[in-house]
Amino acid sequence: xxLDIPADVRQTQQVALRLRPGLLRLIFRIPxxxxxxxxxxxxxxxxxxxxxxxxxxFGQLQAGVVLTLSVSFAAYVSALLIGLIVGLxxxxxxxxxxxxxxxxxxxxxxxxxxxxxxxxxxxxxxxxLVTLLIVAFVIVPEVNRxxxxxxxxxxxxxxxxxxxxxxxxxxTYGAFLSETIRAGIQSVxxxxxxxxxxxxxxxxxxxxxxxxxxxxxxxxxxxGNDMIAMIKDSSLVAILGIQDITQLAxxxxxxxxxxxxxxxxxxMIYLTMTVLGSAIVRLMERLFPVDR
Amino acid sequence: MRSRSILVLILVAALVLPTALFAQEATxxxxxxxxxxxxxxxxxxAELAAGEIELPDLEGRDVTxxxxxxxxxxxxxxxxxxxxxxxxYDALNELGARLNFTPVYVTTSWDSMIVATSQGxxxxxxxxxTITEExxxxxxxxxxxxxxxxxxxxxxxxxxxxxxxxxxxDESLILGTQPGTTNYDLSVELVGADRVQAYETFxxxxxxxxxxxxxxxxxxxxxxxxxIGAEAGALQIVGEPLxxxxxxxxxxxxxxxxxxINAGLASMAADGTLDLLFEKWFVEFDPSxxxxxxxxxxxxxxxx
Numbered sequence: 001x002x003l004d005i006p007a008d009v010r011q012t013q014q015v016a017l018r019l020r021p022g023l024l025r026l027i028f029r030i031p032x033x034x035x036x037x038x039x040x041x042x043x044x045x046x047x048x049x050x051x052x053x054x055x056x057x058f059g060q061l062q063a064g065v066v067l068t069l070s071v072s073f074a075a076y077v078s079a080l081l082i083g084l085i086v087g088l089x090x091x092x093x094x095x096x097x098x099x100x101x102x103x104x105x106x107x108x109x110x111x112x113x114x115x116x117x118x119x120x121x122x123x124x125x126x127x128x129l130v131t132l133l134i135v136a137f138v139i140v141p142e143v144n145r146x147x148x149x150x151x152x153x154x155x156x157x158x159x160x161x162x163x164x165x166x167x168x169x170x171x172t173y174g175a176f177l178s179e180t181i182r183a184g185i186q187s188v189x190x191x192x193x194x195x196x197x198x199x200x201x202x203x204x205x206x207x208x209x210x211x212x213x214x215x216x217x218x219x220x221x222x223x224g225n226d227m228i229a230m231i232k233d234s235s236l237v238a239i240l241g242i243q244d245i246t247q248l249a250x251x252x253x254x255x256x257x258x259x260x261x262x263x264x265x266x267x268m269i270y271l272t273m274t275v276l277g278s279a280i281v282r283l284m285e286r287l288f289p290v291d292r
Numbered sequence: 293m294r295s296r297s298i299l300v301l302i303l304v305a306a307l308v309l310p311t312a313l314f315a316q317e318a319t320x321x322x323x324x325x326x327x328x329x330x331x332x333x334x335x336x337x338a339e340l341a342a343g344e345i346e347l348p349d350l351e352g353r354d355v356t357x358x359x360x361x362x363x364x365x366x367x368x369x370x371x372x373x374x375x376x377x378x379x380x381y382d383a384l385n386e387l388g389a390r391l392n393f394t395p396v397y398v399t400t401s402w403d404s405m406i407v408a409t410s411q412g413x414x415x416x417x418x419x420x421x422t423i424t425e426e427x428x429x430x431x432x433x434x435x436x437x438x439x440x441x442x443x444x445x446x447x448x449x450x451x452x453x454x455x456x457x458x459x460x461x462d463e464s465l466i467l468g469t470q471p472g473t474t475n476y477d478l479s480v481e482l483v484g485a486d487r488v489q490a491y492e493t494f495x496x497x498x499x500x501x502x503x504x505x506x507x508x509x510x511x512x513x514x515x516x517x518x519x520i521g522a523e524a525g526a527l528q529i530v531g532e533p534l535x536x537x538x539x540x541x542x543x544x545x546x547x548x549x550x551x552x553i554n555a556g557l558a559s560m561a562a563d564g565t566l567d568l569l570f571e572k573w574f575v576e577f578d579p580s581x582x583x584x585x586x587x588x589x590x591x592x593x594x595x596x
């Protein structure tokens with residue numbers, strides 16, 4: 001029985017078979033997006049080395065790289081910790097216990113679960129910018145004031161500092177990451193948990209040795225996604241006048257009026273960081289594969 | 293009152309990020325009797341006003357005007373009615389009446405204002421924009437309509453410094469301002485870029501001053517009067533007025549509006565309207581009266 005192949009498909013098939021199969025496979029495997037991006041990057045590097053204008057701007061912008069990376073890194077690590085704790089709480093909704101100890105534990109779990117859910121809903125619901133401004137201009141000054149008035153301790157915390165940004169970013173991303181991690185935890189089959197329990201493992205052991213290793217492997221792609229998103233959201237510190245790449249780009253371009261050159265360079269710097277970041281994430285996915 | 297004004301400042305800052313850049317140099321001239329709190333009519337405009345003025349008729353066309361709405365007292369949002377008010381609105385509405393055009397106000401960010409105008413996105417922009425040579429290369433300026441001075445705004449009871457020299461000398465003091473402004477340029481000149489923290493908008497910078505993140509904010513004297521009024525005794529000015537320049541409206545290069553607006557400004561200067569506006573916004577204006585709570589406090593004080 002002859003298959004009814006449309007004429008144009010058959011033509012392509014015939015052409016394709018004429019090329020050596022190895023070459024065809026090569027064309028399809030090369031990451032052309034990366035080739036294009038690298039070519040753009042190389043030409044930008046050429047521009048920077050060749051032109052004093054570009055060199056000047058680059059010199060101004062690269063001073064912000066350390067700050068961008070450190071804010072992103074600190075915020076992400078904190079967000080991961082928060083996300084792990086909150087995700088675990090949310091993955092185990094409270095159940096009614098028996099006996100005095102059981103009821104006490106249930107009440108604690110009920111409180112924790114509701115606090116965690118409230119946290120996730122609120123922090124996911126606020127724009128990061130608003131959260132940042134609230135942390136910088138409401139929460140930090142209040143903390144300073146309370147410490148000064150009640151305990152006589154002069155904390156002298158600065159509201160518009162990278163620390164406020166790290167706090168705002170880590171709490172916001174913590175909310176998002178907690179949901180991701182919760183999804184990962186819940187994706188691990190019940191059967192495994194029940195089997196482990198029947199072997200005598202307690203909850204901590206089951207989580208630590210059975211559930212988490214699988215859960216984290218499964219959600220590595222979205223976790224990596226958020227790490228890259230964090231690098232971009234670190235640019236919000238510019239609102240508070242902190243001199244990261246974006247702020248330096250704004251300062252430079254507003255006095256030189258060279259918006260094209262400045263933002264082209266700023267974009268390339270961010271892209272370099274984020275593309276490298278996603279390459280690292282893919283490497284980790286290879287190193288910690290999901291067992292199927 | 294305090295938390296309310298903080299909330300207003302946060303909302304203003306969060307909703308409208310860029311702010312105008314103002315920087316003016318010059319010791320105020322005593323051009324006329326009215327106490328204009330350091331704002332005066334620049335000589336070029338005074339000359340135009342003294343000569344013959346021909347007001348063109350723009351036939352009721354729409355003129356899009358970019359404003360930032362985050363720069364007291366030039367253009368900002370009335371806390372209760374949520375409408376844009378300020379010196380710019382009054383002046384431009386008056387110009388619209390005299391030159392027969394309809395002002396269409398578009399809120400935009402300070403960061404993009406000059407570039408967007410230079411590319412023709414707006415017919416003009418008003419944000420207390422200082423006339424500088426660099427900017428003149430990309431946009432056209434109207435004749436300067438105000439000369440002001442820059443001042444150091446600080447918290448009340450500041451005793452660590454009494455002048456700008458003192459401030460510059462103390463390495464630990466940080467100056468707040470806004471990027472892309474001549475205030476920023478002067479700040480860097482005074483204390484170096486490391487000691488300047490450039491916030492997105494001036495309200496955010498003033499909030500940072502109030503919570504102690506920065507030790508002073510360099511801004512135009514008329515704007516500082518607005519914040520001093522809004523913060524009821526928490527702020528003061530320290531030191532002498534610094535350099536000042538003239539402010540002007542900006543237009544895309546080669547715009548035909550420039551000459552018309554100049555004629556309009558000249559006629560406003562000639563019949564004293566400009567002075568009235570200075571008086572209204574730079575001397576008498578008290579931001580606390582804009583809110584009912586503020587007004588009640590003010591009348592209570594007056595009665596007591």
